[in-house]
Amino acid sequence: MKAKYLFIGLALASLLCACNRDEESLFDKSAAERAQAALDNANTVLAAAENGWEMLYFANTASKGYNLIVEFDENGRVTATAKNSTTTGDKIMTDVSTWAVKLDYGPILTFDTYNNVLHAWADPRGDGDGLLGDYEFLILHADANYIKLKGKKHSAYCYLYPLEAGKSAADYYAEVEAAEKKLCSNGNIFHFSAQDKEYLLHDGNTGIFTLTNLGETSDSEEAGSYPFAIRRSGIQLCYGFLDVADTYYELDGSVMRSANSSISTAAPAAYFTEYVTLAGGAWVIDIEDISQTTLDAITAVTNALKKAYSSNKKAGVQGLRFKQAGDNIVLTFSFYGSSSKTTEMNYIYEMEKQDNNLKLTYSAPADENAQKVLAAFPTLEALLNTLDGTYAASTSDALNPTTGIRMENSAASTWFKATGKTE
Amino acid sequence: MKRVYQLVCIGAILLGMASCHEEQFGPTIFIDPVEDPNAYMKDFDEWLNEHYTIPYNVEFRYRLDDNATDPNYNVVPVSIGMADTIAHLALYLWYDVYDNVAPEGFLKENGPRIIQLIGSAMINAAQGTEKLGQAEGGIKITLMKVNLMETNNMDQLNEYIFKTMHHEFSHILHQKKTYPKEFEQLSTADYNPEGWQYTSNEEAWRMGFASPYGGSQAREDFVEIIANYIVKTDEDLAHMLEVAGEDGARGEKILNQKIDICRTWLAEKWNLDLDALRAEVQLRQANLNWDDVMNLRFLDK
Numbered sequence: 008m009k010a011k012y013l014f015i016g017l018a019l020a021s022l023l024c025a026c027n028r029d030e031e032s033l034f035d036k037s038a039a040e041r042a043q044a045a046l047d048n049a050n051t052v053l054a055a056a057e058n059g060w061e062m063l064y065f066a067n068t069a070s071k072g073y074n075l076i077v078e079f080d081e082n083g084r085v086t087a088t089a090k091n092s093t094t095t096g097d098k099i100m101t102d103v104s105t106w107a108v109k110l111d112y113g114p115i116l117t118f119d120t121y122n123n124v125l126h127a128w129a130d131p132r133g134d135g136d137g138l139l140g141d142y143e144f145l146i147l148h149a150d151a152n153y154i155k156l157k158g159k160k161h162s163a164y165c166y167l168y169p170l171e172a173g174k175s176a177a178d179y180y181a182e183v184e185a186a187e188k189k190l191c192s193n194g195n196i197f198h199f200s201a202q203d204k205e206y207l208l209h210d211g212n213t214g215i216f217t218l219t220n221l222g223e224t225s226d227s228e229e230a231g232s233y234p235f236a237i238r239r240s241g242i243q244l245c246y247g248f249l250d251v252a253d254t255y256y257e258l259d260g261s262v263m264r265s266a267n268s269s270i271s272t273a274a275p276a277a278y279f280t281e282y283v284t285l286a287g288g289a290w291v292i293d294i295e296d297i298s299q300t301t302l303d304a305i306t307a308v309t310n311a312l313k314k315a316y317s318s319n320k321k322a323g324v325q326g327l328r329f330k331q332a333g334d335n336i337v338l339t340f341s342f343y344g345s346s347s348k349t350t351e352m353n354y355i356y357e358m359e360k361q362d363n364n365l366k367l368t369y370s371a372p373a374d375e376n377a378q379k380v381l382a383a384f385p386t387l388e389a390l391l392n393t394l395d396g397t398y399a400a401s402t403s404d405a406l407n408p409t410t411g412i413r414m415e416n417s418a419a420s421t422w423f424k425a426t427g428k429t430e
Numbered sequence: 431m432k433r434v435y436q437l438v439c440i441g442a443i444l445l446g447m448a449s450c451h452e453e454q455f456g457p458t459i460f461i462d463p464v465e466d467p468n469a470y471m472k473d474f475d476e477w478l479n480e481h482y483t484i485p486y487n488v489e490f491r492y493r494l495d496d497n498a499t500d501p502n503y504n505v506v507p508v509s510i511g512m513a514d515t516i517a518h519l520a521l522y523l524w525y526d527v528y529d530n531v532a533p534e535g536f537l538k539e540n541g542p543r544i545i546q547l548i549g550s551a552m553i554n555a556a557q558g559t560e561k562l563g564q565a566e567g568g569i570k571i572t573l574m575k576v577n578l579m580e581t582n583n584m585d586q587l588n589e590y591i592f593k594t595m596h597h598e599f600s601h602i603l604h605q606k607k608t609y610p611k612e613f614e615q616l617s618t619a620d621y622n623p624e625g626w627q628y629t630s631n632e633e634a635w636r637m638g639f640a641s642p643y644g645g646s647q648a649r650e651d652f653v654e655i656i657a658n659y660i661v662k663t664d665e666d667l668a669h670m671l672e673v674a675g676e677d678g679a680r681g682e683k684i685l686n687q688k689i690d691i692c693r694t695w696l697a698e699k700w701n702l703d704l705d706a707l708r709a710e711v712q713l714r715q716a717n718l719n720w721d722d723v724m725n726l727r728f729l730d731k
């Protein structure tokens with residue numbers, strides 16, 4: 008009897024459980040077919056850019072991003088061009104080799120024969136490491152407008168954007184250099200705004216931003232070095248930039264924007280102070296293109312110097328610049344005295360931001376020698392006092408105010424122009 | 431009634447089993463690769479097939495797959511130009527040499543199945559060493575630092591390419607038929623696996639090694655003897671032996687003993703005449719004509 012029930016149970020179980028095919032397939036194609044589709048897509052996308060790709064190559068976390076031009080043809084040939092001081096001696100270099108897309112743990116783009124341009128960062132050279140770049144890359148994203156690659160061995164990152172027609176390599180690099188100069192010359196500093204926080208980006212001329220928290224200590228969690236590459240229309244960041252990693256910041260007027268964050272410079276009055284106090288820059292005053300009152304004061308000092316040092320034809324005021332010296336902001340007064348070399352004396356100023364204005368107040372000589380010069384040339388004190396006042400600041404280049412800032416004291420009808428210079 | 435129960439139950443079980451037939455699979459899960467008639471490297475690949483794969487049963491790999499390299503080292507691929515040059519030169523100074531000297535079909539049967547070119551060396555900066563080649567499992571020879579070869583510098587080509595090929599091929603041979611125990615006994619106390627790189631050539635010779643690397647361990651010593659004997663010119667070989675015997679050093683005697691052992695082993699185990707091999711290589715080195723090499727005129731027999 009027991010055997011009978013067992014038999015019936017087995018039969019029912021077999022019928023009920025044999026073919027439970029209610030599971031829906033997650034994929035409509037096999038793994039091999041999907042892998043092949045990924046390969047085909049990568050091959051097609053890479054070779055489809057008729058004018059090639061602008062490739063931004065970040066070899067490692069200590070390396071700036073480099074601008075390359077790469078053209079993939081459908082027959083397996085890649086033509087790569089670069090111009091930089093690290094691998095090409097600042098000359099345009101082009102080389103031809105082979106490429107392929109293969110399957111590993113995802114579609115892999117490999118440059119499998121040596122190319123003087125593409126392999127320069129991966130070549131181990133004398134120390135076995137070289138510049139720690141890669142030549143095999145996992146394709147993280149590939150469509151007609153954007154490709155993102157990650158190096159298999161050293162996690163070098165590359166970002167590719169299609170190039171427009173009719174652009175020669177010489178034109179491209181001239182435009183990149185112009186953009187670099189525009190954005191990064193004279194130690195320009197930026198504000199980076201994201202997640203309701205604001206940070207300062209400096210050292211842009213190195214290709215690696217140093218990020219510090221504005222208003223907080225610089226040893227915060229986010230503080231550190233972040234490589235970037237200059238594009239003709241913005242900045243490409245890399246390597247886990249806060250929570251907005253791998254983002255391209257496209258130029259939009261005087262701001263570079265991505266989806267959720269932006270890069271810009273501070274308003275001119277604030278920039279004037281930040282540049283001196285946070286970036287180690289100096290504002291060099293144009294002593295020829297300056298308000299008449301100030302020019303008269305400069306002329307008076309020059310005349311006094313010429314009288315005192317009549318044997319030196321060059322005697323006179325050579326320059327004025329605001330900078331940081333120790334804990335103080337000073338005006339450095341440069342002049343020719345008895346020597347053919349310039350002498351410099353520092354005079355302390357208070358620099359106070361008032362809404363959108365900046366108040367400059369002469370305080371005292373910075374040291375004993377400055378005091379002696381002041382005593383010897385009383386007209387200098389008049390000059391120093393002439394610069395006192397509350398200034399409205401303006402610039403014609405909001406992306407890089409170091410190229411020229413104008414300070415206007417409407418109450419005293421005085422003004423001066425200054426350009427930024429790293430000390 | 432009992433029989434009806436049984437039939438129904440058996441029917442249900444069979445129905446359950448039958449309803450579970452597996453899907454039909456094709457012969458492979460992979461998609462057939464498509465040959466590209468316009469491939470950029472098609473001509474070179476066909477040339478390699480004609481001159482390496484068909485006659486010698488060897489795949490000459492110039493493209494680099496990083497998976498096939500030691501992950502502890504950073505390396506880069508060989509350039510197409512150097513791959514082309516080395517492929518021609520290896521026919522001239524290696525494959526065709528064996529065709530002239532060794533028994534028929536020797537390399538097709540015993541040669542490596544894969545020759546892999548790598549553009550850079552495998553550099554170990556901590557130890558101050560660089561690896562120029564390696565033989566793996568008796569089937570693959572990897573030649574490194576190929577991008578840095580100067581084609582007008584035969585000493586350099588010998589040191590980095592052809593000596594390495596003879597070196598690695600000798601590994602393949604002794605991995606198939608072991609070398610005599612008496613060889614190891616000649617320098618047992620002098621092998622220094624960790625510090626060989628701090629030895630100069632002259633010091634190595636006086637100890638009875640053909641090179642500093644030969645002093646690292648017996649099997650490297652064995653293949654370095656063969657490789658150096660084949661590629662060194664008469665003048666260089668005489669110089670090595672002279673220095674090895676200076677001031678009463680025992681190196682000259684040991685080196686000659688080792689060369690004799692290698693000579694005998696190659697003759698007895700492989701039917702190879704070491705001196706004939708050397709003579710053929712020396713003749714070709716001395717009469718190297720790049721135009722002939724790149725146009726394969728040396729194959730006109």
